[in-house]
Amino acid sequence: MHRFANPARFLRLAAAIQPWTAAATVLLIGAGLYFGLIASPADYQQGQTVRIMYVHVPSAWLGMACYSTMAIASAMALIWKHPLADLIGKSAAPIGAAFTFLCLVTGSLWGKPMWGTWWAWDARLTSMLILFFLYLGYMALANAFDDPTRGAKASAVLALAGFVNVPVIKFSVDWWNTLHQPASVTKIGMPSIDPSMLLPLLLMGVGFTTFFVTVLLVRVRSEIMASKIRAIRLMQIHSTPGAVASGEVVG
Amino acid sequence: MTRKQRRLYFVLLGMLALGAATALVLTAINDTLVYFYSPTDIKAKHVGTDRRLRVGGLVEQGSVVKQGEIVRFVVTDLTTTLPVTFKGVLPDLFREGQGVVAEGKMDGAGTFQASEVLAKHDEKYMPKEVTEALKQSGRWQEEEGKK
Numbered sequence: 001m002h003r004f005a006n007p008a009r010f011l012r013l014a015a016a017i018q019p020w021t022a023a024a025t026v027l028l029i030g031a032g033l034y035f036g037l038i039a040s041p042a043d044y045q046q047g048q049t050v051r052i053m054y055v056h057v058p059s060a061w062l063g064m065a066c067y068s069t070m071a072i073a074s075a076m077a078l079i080w081k082h083p084l085a086d087l088i089g090k091s092a093a094p095i096g097a098a099f100t101f102l103c104l105v106t107g108s109l110w111g112k113p114m115w116g117t118w119w120a121w122d123a124r125l126t127s128m129l130i131l132f133f134l135y136l137g138y139m140a141l142a143n144a145f146d147d148p149t150r151g152a153k154a155s156a157v158l159a160l161a162g163f164v165n166v167p168v169i170k171f172s173v174d175w176w177n178t179l180h181q182p183a184s185v186t187k188i189g190m191p192s193i194d195p196s197m198l199l200p201l202l203l204m205g206v207g208f209t210t211f212f213v214t215v216l217l218v219r220v221r222s223e224i225m226a227s228k229i230r231a232i233r234l235m236q237i238h239s240t241p242g243a244v245a246s247g248e249v250v251g
Numbered sequence: 252m253t254r255k256q257r258r259l260y261f262v263l264l265g266m267l268a269l270g271a272a273t274a275l276v277l278t279a280i281n282d283t284l285v286y287f288y289s290p291t292d293i294k295a296k297h298v299g300t301d302r303r304l305r306v307g308g309l310v311e312q313g314s315v316v317k318q319g320e321i322v323r324f325v326v327t328d329l330t331t332t333l334p335v336t337f338k339g340v341l342p343d344l345f346r347e348g349q350g351v352v353a354e355g356k357m358d359g360a361g362t363f364q365a366s367e368v369l370a371k372h373d374e375k376y377m378p379k380e381v382t383e384a385l386k387q388s389g390r391w392q393e394e395e396g397k398k
Contacts, residue, residue, distance in 0.1 A: 160262065
C-alpha cells in the first residue's frame with residue numbers, strides 16, 4: 001500500500017490502467033444500455049418505467065462506493081499523512097456528488113408515476129439527500145482555506161464523520177418502515193429480480209464502477225500536476241526576489 | 252507507540268464512538284423515523300382523531316369500493332385490518348393485494364380518513380410472462396403468503 005503512495009509510481013500505474021478502464025466503460029455501459037433499453041422485458045407492475053432502475057440503482061451504489069473511497073482515503077491521509085490520499089479524497093468528491101444527484105433525480109422521476117409523489121421524507125430518501133449535502137460540505141470545506149493542507153485536514157475529518165451515514169442508507173429500508181422498497185439484488189438467498197433484468201443492472205453497475213475509476217484517475221493525475229505547478233511557482237518566488245511585489249507570479 | 256499508531260487508534264476510537272452515538276440516537280428516535288405505521292401499531296397506540304399520520308399495508312383483496320369520487324378500501328398487515336376512506340385520484344400502481352401508504356387522520360368511528368394515498372412498490376422485478384407462469388404453476392400465491 002505504501003509503495004503506491006509515491007506520486008511518480010502512481011502516475012505510471014494510472015497511465016497503464018486508464019486506457020483499459022476507459023475501454024471497459026464504453027463496452028459495459030454500451031451493452032448495459034442495449035440490454036436495459038431494448039433487449040429486456042417490461043415489468044409486470046411498472047411497465048416501461050422499470051428501465052429507470054438501470055441508471056438509478058448503479059448511481060446509488062456508486063454514490064455510496066465513492067463516499068466510502070473518500071472516507072478510506074481520508075483516514076489514510078489523517079493517519080499516515082500520504083499526500084496522495086488527500087488528492088484521492090478531493091478528486092472523488094465531485095464524482096460521488098454527481099452520482100448521488102443522478103440517483104436522486106432518477107428516483108424522483110420514477111417515484112411520481114409509481115408512488116404518486118416526487119419526494120417522500122422517508123428514511124432512505126432522506127439519508128440519501130444527507131449524503132448529497134455531505135459531498136457539498138466536503139467540497140466547500142476542502143476549498144475554503146488558502147493553504148490546501150489545512151483544507152485537506154478539515155475535510156478529511158468531515159468525510160470520516162459523515163461515513164456513519166453510509167450504513168444508515170444501506171440498512172434504512174430494513175430498520176424502518178419506508179416508502180422505498182427493500183433491496184432486491186443483495187437480498188439473502190435469491191435476488192428477487194428476474195435474470196433478464198439483473199443482467200443489464202449488473203452490466204451498468206460494473207460499467208459505472210469502471211467509469212468512476214477512469215474519471216478518478218484523470219482527476220488525481222491533474223491534481224498531482226497542479227500541486228507540482230504550485231511547488232514550482234513557490235520555488236520561483238523564493239529564487240527571484242521582488243517577483244511577488246511586481247505581481248509576476250500568482251500562486 | 253509511534254505517532255502513526257497513536258493517530259490510527261485515535262481515528263478508530265473516534266469512529267467507534269461516533270458509530271455508537273449514532274446508533275443510540277437512531278434507536279431513541281426510532282418512532283419518528285418510520286414513514287408509516289401498520290394497522291396493528293395504530294390499534295395498539297389508540298391514536299386520537301387530531302393527529303395526522305400515515306398507515307401502510309396491503310390493500311385487502313376484494314375490499315375496494317368506489318362511489319363516485321370516494322374510494323373505500325381496507326388496509327391489512329395480515330394480522331389487523333383498518334378501513335380507509337379516500338377522496339381523490341389514486342396512483343397507477345394502486346391495486347388489490349399491493350402495498351399502499353395512506354396519509355390522514357382517524358375519525359371517531361375507527362375509519363381512517365386519508366387525504367393522500369401513495370402506492371408502495373415491492374422489491375420484485377420480473378416480466379409479465381414470468382408472473383403468469385408462476386400463477387399457472389400455483390407458486391405465485393405461495394410466495395405472497397410467505398410475506
